[in-house]
Amino acid sequence: MNSENTYIQMFGIKTPIIKEGDDIVQILETSLEDAGLVPVDGDIFVLAESAVGTAEKRIVKLASITPGERARFLGEKYGIDPREMELVLQECDEVFGGVPGAALTITKGVLAPNAGIDASNAPEGHVVLLPEDPRKSSENIRSRLEQRYSCRLGVIIGDSRTQPLRLGCSGIALGVSGFIPVEDARGTFDIYEKPLLVTYKAVADNLVSAAELLMGEAGEKVPCVLIRGAPVSMVNESPDVPTISMEGCMYFGNIIKGRKEEKGTGKMRDSSTG
């Protein structure tokens, strides 16, 4: 990775509203031209999953869905439209709880409230499902953009997620093509030349978080951000975004063992020893 880069530019690409079946690459090409932007080697395109899902006809009319018994039960329990809950159950790998308005799921290997189903930015009475295969979507979009602009590009299908104990959404990469999504800093050295302990950088997630500064969650109509100058390692493939198991997860691993936490900040006793 080129750690000499110390300058990054981010361009929000405004587009018309992306509609079902639209050719998102064609729309991007037009919008880039309107913005006077010509992609160059190493540019990374971050695309909102809702725009990609919409273009891929992943829009579902809720009235067309008949919720099953479990969907009605969980919809009631979590305050979710039972028809949307039915879609959540169809889309997710696993449901393992919920809060009012959100069933907590693992979907396509990623933590996703309500299986990543997006009710906002969908036509009235409709929802947008995640792209069927975000990795494949990013790959297809990248290959077409690279052909069109004759340069090596990266593409990310991005979504937003909350972080533990934090208010507000940050970025997460659902699918990546053209660069290494997580940099492994093992074997590098700190500023005192001491070898670093295991340290990974969530480059792809960070690129999405950066893009969300311009995308917004609301009606900004900026479904794509072009990031130029980011020190990423370009590759001519679409690597899986590495995930870790619940057991291996610093947060879940500790907690799913059913340990009790100590609230408050009074005495500090490792609850797992009590």
Next chain:
Amino acid sequence: MNSENTYIQMFGIKTPIIKEGDDIVQILETSLEDAGLVPVDGDIFVLAESAVGTAEKRIVKLASITPGERARFLGEKYGIDPREMELVLQECDEVFGGVPGAALTITKGVLAPNAGIDASNAPEGHVVLLPEDPRKSSENIRSRLEQRYSCRLGVIIGDSRTQPLRLGCSGIALGVSGFIPVEDARGTFDIYEKPLLVTYKAVADNLVSAAELLMGEAGEKVPCVLIRGAPVSMVNESPDVPTISMEGCMYFGNIIKGRKEEKGTGKMRDSSTG
């Protein structure tokens, strides 16, 4: 917030190695001048907590620490130097588990492995503690930079954290001054003019994640990134970065109740009902 902004620039500010007691603002001024950069209204400075902590003399020589019984027990349990573990216990609000190499704590209200104590980027045999009061640190740095450059600026003291079930670190804001760290999008409308459900944007965390693209985790010697053009809401104060309780947390709230998850992706039964 100015949602017309569609262009952001990020400048990595290379500095000499920040040493104990250094005047970080003076170093920034020199480095900005060397880089030919003059801050303007709305610029956001993201500073690495390790650099700020070092300048604030938050460096501790491990040899000077005598671990207590609990620190020795937990150090053994999690594979952490018992002297560092002693510091973790002194720094944190709460320990609620751990994995090899990391005790999972809440420190200054934020999830922080090992209380945010940084062994890398510290002199041999030393560690860097988090700044005593990151909010105050960001406020002090902002007021001096604003005086020096006669414009309204934002300052973030940033750190890196892993996200649940993800490999790699993203950004988190420990202390913020001069802008609203979390934007509340309630009352705004989506692209179809439908009112949005509750949606918050972790603007400050996203700015830190963006900055980490240039900072890196290793010896890049880029402890500061200047972000220009970010659509943030500037304020003349230092708002607390809002956090949420474990009970209210989508991740912890579900899990600390001791529910069992279902692994695998076979049958989907809400474990909380089984």
